[in-house]
Every structure is written in C-alpha cells, then in structure tokens.
Amino acid sequence: MTEQKQDLQKAVVLKYPDGAQAxxxxxxxxxxxxxxxxEEAQKNDVYIEENTPLVDFLSEVTVGSLVPPQTWExxxxxxxxxxxxxx
Numbered sequence: 421m422t423e424q425k426q427d428l429q430k431a432v433v434l435k436y437p438d439g440a441q442a443x444x445x446x447x448x449x450x451x452x453x454x455x456x457x458x459e460e461a462q463k464n465d466v467y468i469e470e471n472t473p474l475v476d477f478l479s480e481v482t483v484g485s486l487v488p489p490q491t492w493e494x495x496x497x498x499x500x501x502x503x504x505x506x507x
Contacts, residue, residue, distance in 0.1 A: 430450045431453075432445060432447075434446065439451050441488045442487050443495060444484065444487070448478070477491065501504045
C-alpha cells in the first residue's frame, strides 16, 4: 500500500448494545488513526469488515449517533456473519 493510499484509509467502529434499535458509531478515523483502530481490532480479534462504500458513508455519522436506517440491512447481514462466527 502506498503512503498516499494509506493516508486515505478510513475506519469506523460500531457497537450494538443489547436492546438498542440499531448500532452506534463509537469511533472513527482516517489515515494514521484508521490504521491504529484497525491494528487494535486485530490485536483483540475483533471482526473487521472491509466495505469501502459503507465506511465512506458511516464516516460522515457523528460519533455517539445511531447508524442511519438506510444502512440497517447491510449491517444486519454483517452482524449475522459475526454471530455465526462466534458460535
């Protein structure tokens, strides 16, 4: 990955608490911060989904906010995969 491409890298962290109507954005970053988020997730065996259009969209959401309803279907599919892998 070139240095210029690394600077464009983005990451968004979601949390889906029990009883919540949708996941929340709990952290996000680009460039160095995105790489740090990804490295921390890898160290802690947190599932990482590489979906550039979704990350681009969610990176516009304010930290602490629910994800927009138009992302719920794709996120439901992703969370379903996570739950299957945890079994």
